[in-house]
Amino acid sequence: MNAQIELLKGAAFASVQDLGRYGYQAIGLGPSGVMDFRLAFLANGLLGQKANCAGLEFSSSALELRALNTKVQFVIAALCTITIEGKSCPPFTVLTLEAGQSLHVHPPHSHTYGFIAFAGGLACQCFGNSQSRHIRANIGSKLFDGIKLPLNSVGTCPKRTIKPPTFLRQKNPILTYTWGPQENMFTEKARLCFESQPYRVSGQRDRMGIHLEGGTRLEHLKGADIASDPIAFGAIQVPANGQPIAMLAERQTTGGYAKIACLTRDSAATLAQCPTGREVRFKAIKAEDAQLQAQFVAITLKQTLET
């Protein structure tokens, strides 16, 4: 019989996510997926499984989970308080929940999204090639307190642990981006402001995107409207009010506001992790350097797993 884990509390701020559902943007369905791919990579990697195994992404409320019929091994990739039957446990460590035992996970304290990977991965219904929940499209398992989530069967994983990664502790992150595609719709002053002034993560933020506030309004030369075009993960659009919005996992697939820049995936994940009120700055880099950075991030993540 398949292992099951029961989500007793915390369904409102959690969702089933893997690395996303690709291949459907042309029909208006965005990929969704985890906000921070690095956590899915590390948590699943500690369990010896590929980064794309489905798990639970969680944020602002405490979770309570219970292993039902058999023991469940898991890793929590977050900086947060974890207890099993009242006993404190570390994150970024392969932990075991015996049948009937309860797990309490508190919200991350200093970043926004955590990820729980389960040995074997969740075995919820796949739509297309992914289990990722997309709220607005109502695709993927809808969680509720009391839901029983199936897990793929797998043998026992060796106990492994790593130090929590430093990317979760960035107090004043510098987020790298490439310009455009509509950077030429902004005044020169706007472009200078964007790459030099500090911004704050506003309270208007969710899995769709983050509104940034602070600083001089970014002015458009003639107006903010464009013939709607595709929106990449990390794209920064600026409507007429001159305040940038970073588009994230559950963004709409197309949009009609000028886009001044696009964050690298790593920087977009870092931005997603910033608590509300956190100050960030932006730094322009060339496309080639953006890709070199991606290589560097991948190598660093692999090395983190191997320590």
Added chain:
Amino acid sequence: MGIKLKTLIQNGKAKLTAQGDAALMITFGDSADMSPDPLASARARCITQRASKLMGPAALDCNQSARAVMLCFDPLTLDYPQLIKQLEALDLPTDQYQEELKSTNHHLVPLCYDLGEDWDALCRHLNLSRDTLIKLHSKAQYRVTMLGFMPGLPYLHGLDPALAIPRLDTPRKNVRAGMVGISGSMCVIYPAPSPGGWSLIGRCPWRLFWSSPEPKARFIAGDSINFSPISCKEFEDIAQQEGIV
């Protein structure tokens, strides 16, 4: 005989923009130009059709709009110089008719104009009778330039300029599935209940999006559409068969 994308870039008619480390946008013409541009759309479609081949095993996704197409890929196994080199060598159409002659789907879409909700405002604003409006709307042939805003929602170019109307001052909180809206030079069909600021001229009984077992839409960019006026009774019958609310 086509024209190379490289030539279009050199002539300032196309622009390549990296989007971070994992996506590339190809824009034809000026993003700020919202007028219909069938040639740009045809060129975008040409790239969409070759997207898998261009990106190889690194391919993740491809999406297009009226004058742009974006390729999404794994940045660890495909770099920009490789991708750009292949793109620049592509032969693109010199006129939109070459693309339009190739197989794209044509749909005759049933539309119950009696279920429209903004007739009074439309007739007043456009200074035309309801019958004239319906005639102008239904005799046009439309082309799907992109899907967006929500899964399965087609944006249609081809609306008669006499029907141009700005968005509603106060958008509706809930537009029912199947409603057909017009705004500016475009027409849309809402696949599911949604807020919406477009003027509603009728309702279509077709399902436009399925999520299971695999996400699928009825329309795709490049499709052509004609509307076929139907009665309320015909609407009920088809809607029941299609299973739309």
